Each structure stands twice: as structure tokens, then as C-alpha cells.
Amino acid sequence: MQDATVPAELYVQVQQFYARQMGLLDDGRPDDWAGTFTEDAVFQEASRLDEPLRGREAIRASSRARQKRLDEQKIDFRHWLGMLDVSRNDDGSLRTRAYALAMRTPRGGALDIFASVVCHDHLVPVNGSWQVRHRDLHHDGSGRD
Amino acid sequence: MQDATVPAELYVQVQQFYARQMGLLDDGRPDDWAGTFTEDAVFQEASRLDEPLRGREAIRASSRARQKRLDEQKIDFRHWLGMLDVSRNDDGSLRTRAYALAMRTPRGGALDIFASVVCHDHLVPVNGSWQVRHRDLHHDGSGRD
Amino acid sequence: MQDATVPAELYVQVQQFYARQMGLLDDGRPDDWAGTFTEDAVFQEASRLDEPLRGREAIRASSRARQKRLDEQKIDFRHWLGMLDVSRNDDGSLRTRAYALAMRTPRGGALDIFASVVCHDHLVPVNGSWQVRHRDLHHDGSGRD
Numbered sequence: 001m002q003d004a005t006v007p008a009e010l011y012v013q014v015q016q017f018y019a020r021q022m023g024l025l026d027d028g029r030p031d032d033w034a035g036t037f038t039e040d041a042v043f044q045e046a047s048r049l050d051e052p053l054r055g056r057e058a059i060r061a062s063s064r065a066r067q068k069r070l071d072e073q074k075i076d077f078r079h080w081l082g083m084l085d086v087s088r089n090d091d092g093s094l095r096t097r098a099y100a101l102a103m104r105t106p107r108g109g110a111l112d113i114f115a116s117v118v119c120h121d122h123l124v125p126v127n128g129s130w131q132v133r134h135r136d137l138h139h140d141g142s143g144r145d
Numbered sequence: 146m147q148d149a150t151v152p153a154e155l156y157v158q159v160q161q162f163y164a165r166q167m168g169l170l171d172d173g174r175p176d177d178w179a180g181t182f183t184e185d186a187v188f189q190e191a192s193r194l195d196e197p198l199r200g201r202e203a204i205r206a207s208s209r210a211r212q213k214r215l216d217e218q219k220i221d222f223r224h225w226l227g228m229l230d231v232s233r234n235d236d237g238s239l240r241t242r243a244y245a246l247a248m249r250t251p252r253g254g255a256l257d258i259f260a261s262v263v264c265h266d267h268l269v270p271v272n273g274s275w276q277v278r279h280r281d282l283h284h285d286g287s288g289r290d
Numbered sequence: 291m292q293d294a295t296v297p298a299e300l301y302v303q304v305q306q307f308y309a310r311q312m313g314l315l316d317d318g319r320p321d322d323w324a325g326t327f328t329e330d331a332v333f334q335e336a337s338r339l340d341e342p343l344r345g346r347e348a349i350r351a352s353s354r355a356r357q358k359r360l361d362e363q364k365i366d367f368r369h370w371l372g373m374l375d376v377s378r379n380d381d382g383s384l385r386t387r388a389y390a391l392a393m394r395t396p397r398g399g400a401l402d403i404f405a406s407v408v409c410h411d412h413l414v415p416v417n418g419s420w421q422v423r424h425r426d427l428h429h430d431g432s433g434r435d
Contacts, residue, residue, distance in 0.1 A: 005306040008153035008298035018149040020231040076285035080227055080263050083368055085309040103261055105286035111261050116368050116401050140366035141395035161295040164375040209434055221430035221435035223406050250431035256406050
């Protein structure tokens with residue numbers, strides 16, 4: 001617990017960033033979602049992806065395909081982030097850690113909260129907001145790296 | 146992500162408002178809960194209510210009846226809100242969006258997280274705090290409006 | 291809802307404190323976890339513990355034993371806190387209330403969110419951060435005190 005906490009303005013900015021970013025994904029807007037990553041972003045999900053997604057275009061293509069499947073299956077998907085920790089680098093970029101829950105509800109069906117994930121992001125400032133340059137997702141139950 | 150974020154003081158006020166507001170409901174205090182809505186509040190839950198609840202008295206009556214059922218069934222109920230986004234209107238009122246999870250635990254029984262809901266509120270400033278003038282709840286799995 | 295809200299800097303400090311504190315427990319660092327409690331801390335969990343844990347050393351011993359079991363069983367454990375309310379005492383200490391979810395994922399197995407808990411803490415300022423002097427956990431479904 002030795003590390004300094006970040007100022008409230010910064011912490012709240014990041015909270016709002018995540019609420020909006022994950023909202024874009026959950027609202028079925030894969031192009032806007034992709035726009036929250038840098039052009040050269042790396043999206044890493046050790047337990048799900050053989051290879052990381054490299055670049056905004058790869059993230060966009062992947063999330064479009066994913067949304068198409070969800071639409072066909074009539075599934076509402078939600079990503080909750082919480083338990084956020086933020087630290088600031090000397091260059092003004094941020095390192096964040098958050099817990100995430102992934103959940104889905106099929107049309108007329110029951111809620112299924114199926115994954116607990118730890119999300120490590122590298123955020124960089126862009127035009128007064130933030131973009132994700134690197135995201136590393138680690139699924140609980142997949143073994144320690 | 147083009148929208149401005151709100152100042153930390155405001156965002157945190159709203160976080161605390163929701164923690165306390167939902168706490169009143171979950172603590173079995175329907176009258177205090179009703180007091181967090183304006184006299185003319187509208188409570189809309191497309192997938193659960195045929196007609197919106199109109200006015201604080203209707204909200205009070207509905208939540209008293211609900212609490213009576215929970216007491217009889219010995220059920221602890223929790224409403225989690227998270228992934229909060231807040232935007233400010235020119236008139237000083239707020240529009241909020243949050244994800245919500247509804248969960249219940251019967252006496253001696255297992256936790257059941259049974260609904261993922263998106264909550265859109267219109268909050269108005271009253272005596273240094275906030276009241277809900279309009280709440281719109283949309284349950285995942287109930288179909289897009 | 292008559293109580294004043296606390297300033298954003300304080301509220302966010304406490305949010306970060308909990309993200310880091312519970313992160314230490316979930317990351318399998320029972321000694322660092324114990325260090326977030328005062329030497330004379332009391333840890334009370336009415337529905338699980340016959341007697342409260344009294345003192346940091348008792349908390350350390352208990353959490354080491356717990357971690358050993360989780361390691362043997364290859365279980366990832368997460369504690370989510372949310373719906374945080376904070377109030378400040380005249381002496382500079384804090385009273386907090388938060389909802390908590392306890393969840394586990396066995397290696398290769400499914401996520402199980404198995405308990406909803408209400409956490410009441412007494413936090414005291416130590417070296418620019420906070421320590422828990424008293425924690426009271428109440429499990430939903432265990433009956434009202």
C-alpha cells in the first residue's frame with residue numbers, strides 16, 4: 001500500500017472512460033469501440049487468443065465479427081469493470097488494473113455471469129481523453145502466468 | 146468518447162447518492178427510498194411494469210408492498226450499480242447511465258444474481274443533494290426497444 | 291439522504307485503498323494484506339467466525355492458512371467491493387459501508403459468485419494512507435442481527 005494514490009480528477013476521468021468504453025462495446029458499436037484504442041494498440045487475452053490482436057484495425061475486425069454473432073444469437077452482453085487502481089507514469093500515460101466480469105443474457109433467458117477477468121491497461125492521453133495502447137486480460141481459472 | 150467528463154466532485158456525489166439510495170431500498174426502508182424521488186417522478190421498467198409508476202406516492206406504495214413480500218419470504222435483496230456515466234444539462238440537472246445487477250439471498254440459501262439492467266436516470270438538484278425525476282430501467286434479455 | 295457527502299479526493303482515496311487492499315488478498319499476499327490492518331484491528335464476520343479475529347497477527351495467520359488452502363485447491367478468488375459510502379468522524383477516522391461479492395474460479399472450472407456481503411469498516415489514517423481498525427462483515431441470507 002506504499003504507492004501514492006492519483007488525484008480524484010484523474011481517477012474519475014478513468015472511471016468515466018471505462019464506463020463509456022465498455023458501453024460502446026455492449027451497445028453494439030464495434031467501430032466506436034475500436035476508436036478507443038490507439039492505431040498501434042495490442043490486445044492480449046492469453047487464455048482466449050492464440051495471438052494478440054495487433055492494431056486498431058484488427059481490434060475493429062474482431063469486434064465486428066463478435067457483434068455479428070451476438071446479434072444473430074440475440075444476446076445482450078455486459079462488461080463490468082470495478083476495483084480500479086490507477087498509477088501515473090512520468091510520461092503522462094497511465095497504468096490501470098481493474099477486475100472485470102463478463103455476462104450475457106439471451107433473449108428471454110437467464111443472466112449468466114460466466115467469467116472473472118483481471119484487466120491491465122496502458123492508457124495514453126489523446127485529445128483530452130484516453131486511448132488504450134495495450135490491454136492484457138487474464139481470466140481467472142486459466143492458471144497463473 | 147467525444148463527450149466531456151464531469152468534474153470529480155460531481156461524479157463522486159452521484160456515486161455516493163446511488164450507494165445511499167439503493168442502500169435505503171435494500172435496508173428495507175421504502176419510505177426513505179420514496180423520498181429520493183421527486184413528487185412528480187416517473188419510474189419506468191418496460192419489461193416488468195405494464196404502466197410506469199407516476200409520482201412519489203405510487204413509488205412508495207409499490208416499494209412498501211415489495212418490502213412486505215421480501216420480509217415474508219425472508220429474502221435479502223441487493224441492487225448494485227456500477228459503470229456510471231454522468232452528463233450535465235444546461236439547467237443543472239443530470240443525465241446518468243449505470244449498469245445494475247439485481248440479486249437476492251433467501252435465509253440460509255444461495256446467492257442468486259438474476260438480472261442485469263441498464264438504468265437511465267434524470268436527476269435534479271434538491272437541497273444540496275439529488276432526487277430522481279425520471280428512471281428508466283431496461284432489463285437485458287427483454288429485447289431492444 | 292440528509293448526510294453530507296465527503297469530498298472527491300477522500301472518496302477516491304478510499305476507492306483506491308479498497309482496490310489495492312482486496313487486490314493484495316486476491317493476489318495471494320496474506321502478509322501485505324495483514325499490513326493493511328492496525329496492530330489492534332478486529333475482524334468480525336458474524337455468520338462465519340465464532341469469535342472475531344483480534345489483532346493483525348491473528349488476521350495474518352488466518353489469511354496465510356486461507357491462502358494455503360486456495361493454492362492447494364488451485365482456486366482464483368476475487369473480492370469485489372462496490373456501492374461505497376464514506377462518512378468522516380471528527381477525529382479524522384472514517385466509517386465506510388460497502389457491498390461485497392465473493393467469487394472463486396477453480397483451475398479450468400466455472401466462475402462461482404457465491405456470497406453477497408455488507409462490509410462496515412472503521413478506517414484510521416496512517417502514514418498518508420488508511421488502515422482498517424475494525425471490519426464487520428454481514429453475509430446476506432444469514433439473518434438480520
